[in-house]
Amino acid sequence: MAEKTRYSDEELQEFKTLILEKLEKAKRDYETFKNAITHGDENDTQDTSPTFHVLEEGATVLSKEEAGRLAQRQQKFINNLQAALVRIENKTYGICRETGKLIPKERLMAVPHATLSIEAKEKQN
Numbered sequence: 001m002a003e004k005t006r007y008s009d010e011e012l013q014e015f016k017t018l019i020l021e022k023l024e025k026a027k028r029d030y031e032t033f034k035n036a037i038t039h040g041d042e043n044d045t046q047d048t049s050p051t052f053h054v055l056e057e058g059a060t061v062l063s064k065e066e067a068g069r070l071a072q073r074q075q076k077f078i079n080n081l082q083a084a085l086v087r088i089e090n091k092t093y094g095i096c097r098e099t100g101k102l103i104p105k106e107r108l109m110a111v112p113h114a115t116l117s118i119e120a121k122e123k124q125n
Contacts (some may be wrong), residue, residue: 004102007094011105016088019112023081026074033071037064080113087115096120 007015087093094103098120107114116124 005095006091006102007105012088012091012093015093015108015112016085018109019081019084019088022112023078023085026078026081030071030074030078033067033074036067037071077113084113098123 084093094105094108095101096103096117096119097115099117101117101119103114103117107118
């Protein structure tokens, strides 16, 4: 029997459903991080009250920086998921960009935006 070179339309639809679910959650998480940076979800006087507690301000700055880093990572994840949806539409989803072989379904279920097989990923390291 010939080696499978691409996933069937049914399998691609299964991956698409998984990716859309992850994308929805990722976008919600991104909004949460963004709100933490801008205080978009708060309605208090934190930014206007004349408080000069150095430790509190330091902690606030640190948490804003951390939220910023998390927001950036989340945005990259969202972009990768959206790119995976494009590959599904092009029917190139699940094909390793290094080896040209099919990435195992188990890997794609765990990391749906993967573009490399484990074999190719290990060669990079």
